[in-house]
Amino acid sequence: MSAALDAPATPHDAVDMTLTDLPTPVPQEAFRQQGAFLYLAQFLPAHVTAQLIAGTRAVWGMVNRNYLPGHKQGGSVSRHVIDQLAPAIAELYRSPQLIHWLEQLCGERLLPSPVDDPHAYALYFYTEPGDHIGWHYDTSYYEGRRYTLLLGILDESSCRLEYRLHTRGAATPVVTGAVQIPPGGLVFFDGDQLHHRITPLRAGEQRVSLTFEYVTNPHMRPLRRFISNMKDAVAYFGFRQVFSQLRAKRQKPQ
Secondary structure: OOHHHHOOOOHHHHHHHOOOOOOOOOOHHHHHHOOOEEEEOOOOOHHHHHHHHHHHHHHHHHOEEEEEOOOEEEEEEOHHHHHHHOHHHHHHHOOHHHHHHHHHHHOOOOEEOOOOOOOOEEEEEEOOOOOEEEEEOOOOOOOOOEEEEEEEEEEEOOOOEEEEEOOOOOOOOOEEEEEOOOOOOEEEEEOOOOEEEEOOOOOOOEEEEEEEEEEOOOOOOHHHHHHHHHHHHHHHHHHHHHHHHHHHHHHOOO
């Protein structure tokens, strides 16, 4: 690590100094033509990816395993655990330079998800045979759009992200595809537009990915918040990770 990174003026300075090699020009036209979807096999610099891998190792013991018959099987770690054990991941999520690059890509102002959203940044672990997630959209319960940035962390697997583009518009034919996201690779998409799944893990394999969720409007109606929290508790992070943070927020002195 360079001397500049050993003593940054602020955490954001340290992160942004590592992001000087983001792809330019920003591939806006490819993102638009593919219905708000982009895949890049190489995105993050190698030393940034190494920091993310170190953060993943730090939270490995906190993985919440979940199983929904016919839909998903795997492990997850929410932003609340990441904040405690792998803060470098949280700093990358808030990087002004990264957010600006993504805004150029999608053409919208992007905001971090609210602090009580466990999905704002999260790690997903495929470590046991059969781990997968079936076809779905990253549905936004927010008033605005929610964009997903999916980063490859570890991939010693045959898993593929399979996707269908243009499924919600009659004007453009549906396009199907599949990609493997290597460490440091990127997939960025509008969660309500991309129909996608992760194919099942085979014995002796492992795969870990990181997602960042950004929104165009952070407001969520109370009923939708309840539905979102229940989905996160049952399907991803467990009731302890989701609701202990909410209790702490309510008990905090005003």
